Amino acid sequence: MSNSTSATDLSTTNQSNNNNNNNNRKLSSPRDSEEQLENYKIKIEAIFDHEESRELFRKFLKQNYNEEPFLFYEMVEKYQKIRLDLNRLQLAEQIIEQFIIVNAKYEVNLSQQIRNEILQNWNKIIEKNKNKDEDLMECPLQLFNFAQNVIFTNLKEDNFVRFLQWEGFKKFVQENLKKNENFLQLIGTKRKNLQKQSSFDENEMPNDLESTLQNLQQQQNDNSLKPFGDASSIYITKKDLEITKDLINNFNENDWKILQEEIDLKMMISKQLYYFGDKQRPTFLIHFEGFCQGSPKEVMYFHCSQDMQENFDKVFKKRYQMGYLHKDEKKGIDYPITFLYSHLKLHFPLSNREFVYAKSVIPEGKVVEEEDDYENYYIIQKPSVHDDCPLNKKNVRGNHYFVFYSQRKSQTLSKFGLFAFIDMKGNVPLKLSSKVLGKIMASKKKEFQTILKQVEKDKKEGKKRYSSESVKDFDGTLMTLKENLDILKKQQELNSVEKKE
Numbered sequence: 001m002s003n004s005t006s007a008t009d010l011s012t013t014n015q016s017n018n019n020n021n022n023n024n025r026k027l028s029s030p031r032d033s034e035e036q037l038e039n040y041k042i043k044i045e046a047i048f049d050h051e052e053s054r055e056l057f058r059k060f061l062k063q064n065y066n067e068e069p070f071l072f073y074e075m076v077e078k079y080q081k082i083r084l085d086l087n088r089l090q091l092a093e094q095i096i097e098q099f100i101i102v103n104a105k106y107e108v109n110l111s112q113q114i115r116n117e118i119l120q121n122w123n124k125i126i127e128k129n130k131n132k133d134e135d136l137m138e139c140p141l142q143l144f145n146f147a148q149n150v151i152f153t154n155l156k157e158d159n160f161v162r163f164l165q166w167e168g169f170k171k172f173v174q175e176n177l178k179k180n181e182n183f184l185q186l187i188g189t190k191r192k193n194l195q196k197q198s199s200f201d202e203n204e205m206p207n208d209l210e211s212t213l214q215n216l217q218q219q220q221n222d223n224s225l226k227p228f229g230d231a232s233s234i235y236i237t238k239k240d241l242e243i244t245k246d247l248i249n250n251f252n253e254n255d256w257k258i259l260q261e262e263i264d265l266k267m268m269i270s271k272q273l274y275y276f277g278d279k280q281r282p283t284f285l286i287h288f289e290g291f292c293q294g295s296p297k298e299v300m301y302f303h304c305s306q307d308m309q310e311n312f313d314k315v316f317k318k319r320y321q322m323g324y325l326h327k328d329e330k331k332g333i334d335y336p337i338t339f340l341y342s343h344l345k346l347h348f349p350l351s352n353r354e355f356v357y358a359k360s361v362i363p364e365g366k367v368v369e370e371e372d373d374y375e376n377y378y379i380i381q382k383p384s385v386h387d388d389c390p391l392n393k394k395n396v397r398g399n400h401y402f403v404f405y406s407q408r409k410s411q412t413l414s415k416f417g418l419f420a421f422i423d424m425k426g427n428v429p430l431k432l433s434s435k436v437l438g439k440i441m442a443s444k445k446k447e448f449q450t451i452l453k454q455v456e457k458d459k460k461e462g463k464k465r466y467s468s469e470s471v472k473d474f475d476g477t478l479m480t481l482k483e484n485l486d487i488l489k490k491q492q493e494l495n496s497v498e499k500k501e
Helices: 002-028 030-038 044-049 051-063 068-081 085-100 112-128 141-165 167-179 209-218 238-249 296-303 306-315 430-461 477-500
Strands: 040-042 188-190 256-262 265-275 283-293 316-325 337-344 353-368 373-383 399-408 413-423
Touching: 030 040, 030 167, 040 044, 044 051, 044 141, 051 068, 051 141, 051 167, 068 085, 068 141, 085 112, 085 141, 112 141, 141 167, 141 283, 141 413, 238 373, 238 399, 238 413, 296 373, 296 399, 296 413, 306 316, 337 477, 353 399, 353 477
Parallel strands: none
Antiparallel strands: 040 188, 256 265, 265 283, 283 413, 316 337, 337 353, 353 373, 373 399, 399 413
């Protein structure tokens, strides 16, 4: 009897141990922990609030020789907790000497304007406290607030993105999931869309896109419509560039619905309706954004490469260049332009949709001389007309306005993205238009994922495949870039001569 009970107990114990071992194996699997990680949006704020995670982030920054922003952020945090003005005054002096002044031991990357503003305020504080008793000295809590916010944003947009992709972080998550299956809730929030994103290919669309569009349309009114692009000209104009920059620089995520989100890539649709020329045909904007290793120029060249042309060929039945115009401001041509024709690969009743574009690549911003590079690149492609492609009854001429941009965020990281407006023209039912939109969005997502994977791979392997020498000009796009670069170079040389005089 006793032996029987022992055997039963032993069997139960073994079964329990097997279950525990299976659970441990499941949690300790790198693949399983990565899948769980994909279901969570990890927040830098939560990382800073979690002591072990915060220390790991510091370790990552130190390994990448970029610990200064983190040290500055922590020092300002300490400064803000100090109650006594005299003590705050003493720490403020240390912060300025160690982080703010040029060539300081831990000098942080701040604009000259922010740096000067802090130093000017600091001089005023010193002057104000002259000949005062220590008990009466003052030092404002907000002295470093703006600089701290700038540094935090830089950490979030640059280093934090790479931190989440770091194998050390993934291993850290795996180890913590063994100890606490709810660990990810401590450093992030569960994503709303838990559908398998990997199954989203170029023939699919987000599951709720049609209902999303329907709900957003019901919220609109005529007064909320916004223009997208300069419809008064068939050329790429300065106004087109201004509208593009305004969208990027004043981007507010609250004005957009996130359809899908991954660590380094977001797909969104505007809650606001936009129109190009015709207020009677408004539609939503598509927006993608991501981060990757590499300069803005490398990202831009990759977008024009053979790899991307192959992706375009899957979307377009026909696509070719019709003409080219050089910059001529007297004729209203602000930038050099290549004119393109395309015909989408769509089934009936949209099989006869064609598009005519004007396109130009515009470099702008501070020159990075050692890399012969600019801080920003904008590829603007807008609806246009051309003598070689007159309107006809056979095809329906749609409107497709497209902006691709790449921006320098740090020495090693670039942000890239796109805004797109698509009007297929004709009376297209919402169900069909949302399906077409979903297909185009899926294609763009694949395009962005290709950029991320290939540029990262080339960086790891030390290759530099995407440059003016290695990328072929398929449609005159790179010709517009070359002309714009030549114009800027001549202008810089002229400015240099004028300064000497």
